[in-house]
Amino acid sequence: VPVTRYNIAWESDKSKKFRNPDVPDGKKLKDVFESLGAVRPRDWRINPWELDTERESNNGFQNEDLIVWMRAAALPNFRKLYRRVDHDNEMNIENFDQRFNSSLPVKGIEYRLSIDYRFRVQQFKGTKSVIISTTSLLGGRNPFLGIAYVVVGCICFVMGIIFLFIHLRYGRSTQEMLNINPRTPYD
Numbered sequence: 001v002p003v004t005r006y007n008i009a010w011e012s013d014k015s016k017k018f019r020n021p022d023v024p025d026g027k028k029l030k031d032v033f034e035s036l037g038a039v040r041p042r043d044w045r046i047n048p049w050e051l052d053t054e055r056e057s058n059n060g061f062q063n064e065d066l067i068v069w070m071r072a073a074a075l076p077n078f079r080k081l082y083r084r085v086d087h088d089n090e091m092n093i094e095n096f097d098q099r100f101n102s103s104l105p106v107k108g109i110e111y112r113l114s115i116d117y118r119f120r121v122q123q124f125k126g127t128k129s130v131i132i133s134t135t136s137l138l139g140g141r142n143p144f145l146g147i148a149y150v151v152v153g154c155i156c157f158v159m160g161i162i163f164l165f166i167h168l169r170y171g172r173s174t175q176e177m178l179n180i181n182p183r184t185p186y187d
Contacts, residue, residue: 004086048066065082
């Protein structure tokens with residue numbers, strides 16, 4: 001199954017929050033990091049400028065895997081997106097199985113996943129797991145927020161129609177509103 005590591009981070013994070021230092025002409029990102037005195041974190045096996053050997057623009061602080069990993073989670077139990085199924089380029093793969101054309105089939109297929117243990121979680125009693133999931137029109141695994149938005153939107157629409165009817169039936173014209181003064185009777 002072809003997966004891609006690109007377009008997994010939020011666009012706002014890529015364009016505003018996580019930016020590499022400016023690289024002058026004739027220099028590489030490695031030179032700029034070293035001149036700034038940047039050092040590799042203790043548990044990292046590779047340097048920030050070597051995170052993606054295939055695409056130069058996906059290195060340093062703009063690496064999408066790094067951006068997803070660095071985004072703070074709002075709750076103690078969270079999910080981070082690792083890869084997306086690459087439906088755009090799947091037809092270019094030799095011997096592509098048509099059963100994978102629109103989704104990942106569950107029956108009759110055995111999936112194998114190779115995992116490297118790179119980030120220690122025992123120190124804070126953390127756990128890791130792999131979840132193969134899909135998104136829907138309303139979002140991810142929990143449709144509550146999407147359903148709540150639709151319900152609140154419908155209530156607002158109905159209330160707007162009711163207020164419009166009340167205004168058209170019982171409201172005053174603009175000319176009447178301009179002629180109101182302190183002595184105008186309330187009726």
